[in-house]
Amino acid sequence: MRVGDGSLGDPAGAPWDAILVTAAAPEVPDALREQLGEGRRLVIPVGTRWDQELLVVERHGNEWTERSDGGCVFVPLIGAGGWDG
DSSP: OOOOOGGGGOOOGGSEEEEOOOBBSSSSSSHHHHHEEEEEEEEEEEESSSSSEEEEEEEEETEEEEEEEEEEEEOOOOOTTTTOO
16 A cells, blocks of 8 residues: 555556546646556546546657547545645
């Protein structure tokens, strides 16, 4: 178990093969993008507090592709890469 700001990920364990975020952020946190391994995926709900898209982000070097996997509503991600508490 780790205690901390989940919106900042866990740089000590990076690069990660996959990152699955189960709380919505206003945008994809840069910290999570940077911790993603080459050719790997990050899945995160992104949007407003009440209207989000489930994004699948894939890393290719310093480029990322994003696609929506549909609309959703998750609880808000709190922290530096999300919303303030």
